[in-house]
Amino acid sequence: MKLSILAITMGLVLVGAVGWQVSMAQEADYILAHEDVFGDLRRPQVSFSHETHAESLEKNGCGVCHHTPDDNTGQLVYSEGEETGCKECHDLQEEAGIPALREAFHGSCTDCHRTQINSGTLKSGPTTCGGCHKKT
Numbered sequence: 001m002k003l004s005i006l007a008i009t010m011g012l013v014l015v016g017a018v019g020w021q022v023s024m025a026q027e028a029d030y031i032l033a034h035e036d037v038f039g040d041l042r043r044p045q046v047s048f049s050h051e052t053h054a055e056s057l058e059k060n061g062c063g064v065c066h067h068t069p070d071d072n073t074g075q076l077v078y079s080e081g082e083e084t085g086c087k088e089c090h091d092l093q094e095e096a097g098i099p100a101l102r103e104a105f106h107g108s109c110t111d112c113h114r115t116q117i118n119s120g121t122l123k124s125g126p127t128t129c130g131g132c133h134k135k136t
Contacts, residue, residue, distance in 0.1 A: 037092050037101055043133035
């Protein structure tokens, strides 16, 4: 009887662990277009590799991209397990001091690439429109 309870408990723990890993998994690549926010696009959509960025920014932490304002201080902080995409907080227009989605993407992405290149951390990376918005 004790062996059966132990086996069932171990099985539930294993199923729970696998389920947690699957729920936390990130897609390796995303297509950033957001026509629901921007409407018809003037430039090609952006192919974004979450895996590449997560690996290269590992030392800096997920909060480089995934951040929310702290309720007490207003400072941008990372809350593990509460990661969302940019458009969850950023909209078409700037609102209440939150940059518009376009500016959040452009500011975060190109500024980060330029900083990394200038510091020698990154040999190259897109810093212009055509670097990310590639015609197919």
